[in-house]
Amino acid sequence: MRLNLVLELLDVPGKLVAVLEPIGALGANLVTIIHQREIKTERGLIPVQITIEGDPETLDLVMKKLDELGIRVIEVDGVLLKETIKTVLIGKIVDKDVKDTMDQINQLEGVRVADLALKMAEEPFDSSARITVEADFGKKDDVMERILNIGQKKDFLVISEV
Template sequence: MRMDLVLELKDVPGQLVSVLDPISGLGTNLVTVIHQRDMKNKRGMIPVQITLEGERENLNKVIEKFKQQSISILEMDGNVQKEKISTILIGHIVDNDIRDTMDKINELDGALVSGFDIKLDGEDKSSALINIEADFGKKGLIFDRVKQIASEKDLLMINEV
């Protein structure tokens, strides 16, 4: 059986090798690797496409190993596993505890704040662009939670279109 994956890896020396190394030890074969460093995203991450071949049980072990290594699987056999979500908050973001805001978003199952860019304007209101990596299909749930957090903290929320 074959499985096609798109992984998201850090652009650091040895990252690709650390991902590929356990594959044969788990009873699978590496068929193809497409590693394009020029496709780096804003967070410095690179999509790597791999095709594996092996028994279903062994392929599942590889997937589990990737999860243990905190490797993001963006696609599995053409099915999107993760999606990127962006939202903007406007208000007294710093005064309302940035860490608490991020922690409340990260508490959601399948969601992780992957970027938090803030623009300060002295003592006036500030704005923050929040990038969230989420399991596919959870966009509505995440927007609802961020909207609730924004309401609790008297912040204006602007969602992506």
């Protein structure tokens, strides 16, 4: 069985070797490695494409080990993984139509509001909403821009993750 992965790595000496060593140690075979330092992801990190092969159990162990090491896998077999974006809106959210706000966020391709928690409060603000958005990898800037634009139009205070 083969897995084609795209990893996101810091551009520091030894980082690639530190990722590849545990893969071999777990018994997976490295088939391909494409490491192009001049290409960067939106986070300024280097995407490294690797193809590994092994039995399903070994490949599961490799994926768990990458997660333990804090190595971000952004693509598996050509499928972009999702990013989670959390933000808080404060203002007259109920008065300004919660459904319309969520629909505007969901209009972005590859983006959906996964969770909404609404809290009613006293003046000066009537409510707040904690929103969790799932987006295809690389869409974070578009999502944040959309949420900020909605906030400006509806006079919400927008508290975004950093």
